[in-house]
Amino acid sequence: MHLLCLAAMLVVLFNNFSVLQRGPSYMRFVVNSTEFPSQDYHGCAIVGSSTTGYTFTQSLPQSYRVLLLELGGVPYGGKPKLMTRGGLLSTLTEVDEYDSPAQAFLSEDGVHTGGILGGSRAINAGFYSLADPDFCLKSDVDWDLALDNQSYEWVEKEIVFRPELRNWQSAVRDGLLEAGVDPFHGFTLDHRVETKIVGSTFDGAGRRHSSADLLNNANAANIKVAVYANVERVLVASTAQLAGPRQTTIGVVYWDRNGKYHHAMVRPNGEVLLSAGAIGSPQLLLLSGIGPRPYLSSWGIPVAYHLPYVGQYLYDNPRNGISIVPPMPPEQSLIQVVGITKVGAYLEAASNVVPFSTPPRSVFIRTPSPPLYITVATLMEKISGPMVRFSYFSDPVNVEKCVNGTRKIGEILRTRSMRYFMFREWFGSSRFRFVGPPLPDDQIGLLSDGKVLQAHCHHYMASPRWLCCGVIGSPRVVDGSTFAISPAN
Numbered sequence: 001m002h003l004l005c006l007a008a009m010l011v012v013l014f015n016n017f018s019v020l021q022r023g024p025s026y027m028r029f030v031v032n033s034t035e036f037p038s039q040d041y042h043g044c045a046i047v048g049s050s051t052t053g054y055t056f057t058q059s060l061p062q063s064y065r066v067l068l069l070e071l072g073g074v075p076y077g078g079k080p081k082l083m084t085r086g087g088l089l090s091t092l093t094e095v096d097e098y099d100s101p102a103q104a105f106l107s108e109d110g111v112h113t114g115g116i117l118g119g120s121r122a123i124n125a126g127f128y129s130l131a132d133p134d135f136c137l138k139s140d141v142d143w144d145l146a147l148d149n150q151s152y153e154w155v156e157k158e159i160v161f162r163p164e165l166r167n168w169q170s171a172v173r174d175g176l177l178e179a180g181v182d183p184f185h186g187f188t189l190d191h192r193v194e195t196k197i198v199g200s201t202f203d204g205a206g207r208r209h210s211s212a213d214l215l216n217n218a219n220a221a222n223i224k225v226a227v228y229a230n231v232e233r234v235l236v237a238s239t240a241q242l243a244g245p246r247q248t249t250i251g252v253v254y255w256d257r258n259g260k261y262h263h264a265m266v267r268p269n270g271e272v273l274l275s276a277g278a279i280g281s282p283q284l285l286l287l288s289g290i291g292p293r294p295y296l297s298s299w300g301i302p303v304a305y306h307l308p309y310v311g312q313y314l315y316d317n318p319r320n321g322i323s324i325v326p327p328m329p330p331e332q333s334l335i336q337v338v339g340i341t342k343v344g345a346y347l348e349a350a351s352n353v354v355p356f357s358t359p360p361r362s363v364f365i366r367t368p369s370p371p372l373y374i375t376v377a378t379l380m381e382k383i384s385g386p387m388v389r390f391s392y393f394s395d396p397v398n399v400e401k402c403v404n405g406t407r408k409i410g411e412i413l414r415t416r417s418m419r420y421f422m423f424r425e426w427f428g429s430s431r432f433r434f435v436g437p438p439l440p441d442d443q444i445g446l447l448s449d450g451k452v453l454q455a456h457c458h459h460y461m462a463s464p465r466w467l468c469c470g471v472i473g474s475p476r477v478v479d480g481s482t483f484a485i486s487p488a489n
């Protein structure tokens with residue numbers, strides 16, 4: 001038995017070692033865009049590697065020659081922080097304009113998107129759960145639910161893992177139940193109101209898996225992936241074959257890292273698919289002259305097709321929360337336990353090592369202090385889909401949802417399960433050490449005028465979700481930007 005275990009361990013170690021040495025098997029067909037000719041022809045050009053784009057590469061006929069164009073590089077080699085659970089915060093904070101896996105979006109809200117093969121899934125917190133069935137009904141998409149569930153089974157087999165709860169996540173689970181977010185559903189990938197353990201795209205060793213891994217199943221004979229390929233616009237041509245004028249896409253223009261332009265054209269009956277994400281796909285449509293005529297004209301972009309809602313209705317799931325430094329550092333963890341309240345707040349937790357800057361030791365002698373790292377435990381709430389104009393809480397309904405969630409966080413902090421994470425004070429009292437904005441002390445009292453909790457709701461964090469861009473025949477858009485609403489998780 002022991003020998004068998006040892007043999008199995010050696011196989012796993014060897015596999016991991018060979019992946020590190022050779023890279024994932026999809027590297028056989030990943031090429032830097034500088035090596036592509038200035039013009040070539042394909043059966044299908046997919047722009048952007050958001051999750052749906054990958055799935056398409058698997059479902060297209062074998063005879064199709066597929067080109068997937070991705071703005072960023074590969075999540076492998078030279079990016080050790082990106083690939084581990086503990087490296088999440090560094091990945092999100094070490095952002096540059098050129099090569100960082102996380103790319104800042106121009107807004108005052110600190111929004112990021114993934115600029116790397118695998119898209120935002122390659123930089124995200126790895127929390128995996130199926131959407132609320134209500135989302136499927138309201139999303140304006142005509143789902144084939146049986147096929148849909150079958151596809152998810154395949155994704156789950158490849159990249160979703162059951163997390164093992166340790167002290168902080170276990171305490172949050174118990175705290176949620178004590179605070180009345182019950183019953184407990186155990187581990188399930190299904191959407192469940194109340195408390196459950198969710199799936200994670202980080203494996204037991206803390207290694208990240210993303211939709212990029214799904215490319216390992218692609219047929220190398222009919223796919224090429226061009227990385228560092230920045231698609232500038234989709235080429236739209238008129239065709240008079242059908243009654244009345246009709247637009248069709250004939251290819252895309254992209255530039256490589258050397259600033260050289262390339263044309264990736266599609267053969268007759270081929271097509272261009274946009275899978276550049278919530279922000280990227282509508283942006284590309286607008287740059288290609290597909291969008292609201294007055295807006296395009298105001299930027300001097302020739303109008304190829306007037307589509308009034310492109311670039312409208314941006315939704316996000318803002319997060320609010322509190323962070324504490326516990327007396328004993330907890331494990332590092334990303335979202336593993338979730339409590340969904342009946343009023344629509346999603347309560348989640350994480351614990352991360354963060355750099356901590358100490359004040360100078362003396363006012364007179366300013367010696368540089370060595371970097372200090374502390375483990376911070378965070379409890380947060382997310383609320384589902386307010387429409388954003390990047391002023392997240394202008395709608396009182398969203399403020400109310402946020403206040404309810406914040407009040408629930410207060411209730412969890414007062415449970416017995418959380419005592420272990422408090423510091424003992426003189427005279428036997430205990431308190432939390434907050435990092436960043438603390439939770440208002442007397443929440444219940446202050447809720448009568450609501451002002452303090454409402455103010456807390458403006459300390460939010462954001463990550464982009466969906467941008468509804470309306471329906472268009474060509475190019476087809478195959479990412480979340482086509483949904484009418486956003487699932488909260």
Ligand SMILES: Cc1cc2nc3c(=O)[nH]c(=O)nc-3n(C[C@H](O)[C@H](O)[C@H](O)COP(=O)(O)OP(=O)(O)OC[C@H]3O[C@@H](n4cnc5c(N)ncnc54)[C@H](O)[C@@H]3O)c2cc1C
Pocket residue numbers: 047048049050051069070071072092112113114115116117118119120121123124125126127128129229230231232275276277278279280281284335463464465479480481489
């Ligand atoms: C910090 C963070 C944490 C998150 N945590 C979670 C979580 O725990 N669980 C969860 O379910 N969701 C999470 N999300 C959301 C989730 O990752 C996204 O909703 C999901 O990845 C889909 O994103 P998308 O459709 O916008 O496309 P993306 O995944 O962003 O993909 C778009 C791709 O297109 C590429 N692209 C864009 N423009 C161009 C262009 N012009 N030319 C070529 N390529 C282009 C981009 O480089 C990118 O690779 C998180 C998101 C962020 C940012």
